[in-house]
Amino acid sequence: MWITSSPDLIQTPTVIALGNFDGIHRGHRRVIEPILELTASRLVPTARGELSSGMGASGGSAPATPTGIPTVVTFHPHPQEFFTGQRRLLLTPVPEKAEYLKNLGIRQLVRLRFDADIAQMSPQGFFETIVVQQLQAQHISVGQDFCFGKKRAGNATVLKAIAAQHNIPVTIVPLYLENDERISSSAIRHALLEGDIPRANCLLGRPYALCGKVMQGEQLGRTIGFPTANLALPPEKFLPRQGVYATWVYGVGDRPLPGVMNLGIRPTVDGQQQRAEVHLLDWSGDLYDKPLTLHLVAFLRPEQKFASLDELKSQIQQDCTQAYQHLQTQ
Ligand SMILES: Cc1cc2nc3c(=O)[nH]c(=O)nc-3n(C[C@H](O)[C@H](O)[C@H](O)COP(=O)(O)O)c2cc1C
Ligand SMILES: Nc1ncnc2c1ncn2[C@@H]1O[C@H](COP(=O)(O)OP(=O)(O)O)[C@@H](O)[C@H]1O
Incomplete structure (x- = not known):
């Protein structure tokens, strides 16, 4: 992934x-x-049943697809962050987003x-400078509610009209509704803040994930x-409601392991900073520095x-039992 x-x-x-595309949801x-x-779809089977780009065996660095490199184009910072100056937490920070996109088949x-120059561009200016010249886009896909250009003056229909002047086809994808509600990053954030993980995961179409290296704590x-x-x-990273969670843990051996996570400041031991910490059920070994x-x-x-600490201990024991029950039904 480039x-x-x-x-x-x-x-x-x-x-x-x-x-x-924060979250890469459904x-x-x-x-x-x-x-x-x-x-x-442009890949065609060869006589030997392999897939080729259909461009002939000219050697060299012919693109894998004749139409162009499947590319996701985003803005950073998020335009809202640029205009408000307020930091926006992300469902999928860049490395996580790149990993999901790569698994879908995106190559770039x-x-x-997003700076003052781009914020000033008219829809036509944005299209000609960025979409045509810089990206050399051959086809564009956007959601029905896509807006672009100075003061969000351009919408998906405007995009289609401008693109037609350059013979570039545009696919406008209708909003995806679930029980009459739009699947959106905001709805997922809301569910996460409520601790409604099944709902967040359903809207995402995969489990909400926390990724990080294991670091030292107080060794308590x-x-x-x-x-x-x-x-x-x-x-x-956007964090869900503070508290205790049943989790699957990836990164130790080939299979996911059952775990119970606490996300919080640990008031019992006078913790000061928020931490995400996971206990792997019925497992022991060294995890320091592992992602x-x-x-x-x-x-x-x-x-x-x-x-x-004895009360905390006996509660954690109950948490482990409860986590097992949840994970067994998965
Ligand atoms: C399943 C689980 C539940 C926890 N629940 C609480 C809690 O309700 N209150 C609290 O103060 N700490 C809670 N903790 C955090 C412990 O206080 C913490 O694991 C302990 O302080 C060890 O910290 P250390 O990793 O720095 O050694 C929980 C930890 C786990 C694994
Ligand atoms: N079942 C387990 N779950 C999580 N960590 C474990 C487990 N067994 C051993 N460990 C190791 O113990 C470390 C955590 O021990 P702990 O006393 O809480 O120290 P720290 O405060 O540094 O996290 C982990 O980072 C890992 O290397």
Whole structure:
């Protein structure tokens, strides 16, 4: 997966999905699908049953697809962050987003720098400078509510009309509704803040994940019989409601392991900073410096301040039992 913010380093020509795509949820995937279909559909079987680009065996560095490189084009910072100056936490920080996109078949992520210059561009100016010249887009896919250009003056219909002047086809993907409600990053954030993990996961179409390397803590966990791997999360990661969660843990061996995570400040031991820490059920070994990915399955309870470590210990024991029950039904 090629990731670039520099116009000079964009691999062209491209076939693009345009938007912010924070979360790569089910709605986003519908916008991305047409460009995957378009690029893959041009692959033709050879006499030996292999797939070729259909461009002839000329050797050299012919693009894998004749139409262009399947590319997702986003803005950074998020335009809302640029205008309000308020930092926006992300459901999918860049490395996580790139990983999901790669698994879908996307080959390039272009992160257009959203600055005063781009904010000033008219829809026509944006299209000609960025979409035509820099991206050399051969096909564009956007969601029905896509807006672009100065003061969001251009919408999907305007985009289609401008693109037609350049003979570039545009696919406008209708909003994806679930029980009359739009699948959106905001709805997912809301569900996560409520601790409604099944809902968040349903809207996402996959489990909400926390990814980070294991770092040292105060080494108290082992003294109470529940060692916990503390994750160094990206500071821009959007976090769900504080509390205890049943999770699947990826990154230790080939299979996911059952775990129970606490996300909070640990008031019982006078913790000061928020931490995400996971205890792997019936497992022991060294996890320091390992990158782990936690898939959230269920919120079990809010974090509490206990009067003693013994009370905390017996509650954690119950959390482990409850987490097992949730994970067994998965
Ligand atoms: C399943 C689980 C539930 C926890 N619940 C609480 C809690 O309700 N209140 C609290 O103060 N700490 C809670 N903790 C955090 C412990 O206080 C923490 O694991 C302990 O302080 C060890 O920290 P260390 O990793 O720095 O050694 C929980 C930890 C786990 C694994
Ligand atoms: N079942 C387990 N779950 C999580 N970590 C474990 C487990 N068994 C051993 N460990 C190791 O113990 C470390 C956590 O022990 P702990 O006493 O809580 O120290 P720290 O405060 O540094 O996290 C983990 O980082 C990992 O290397």
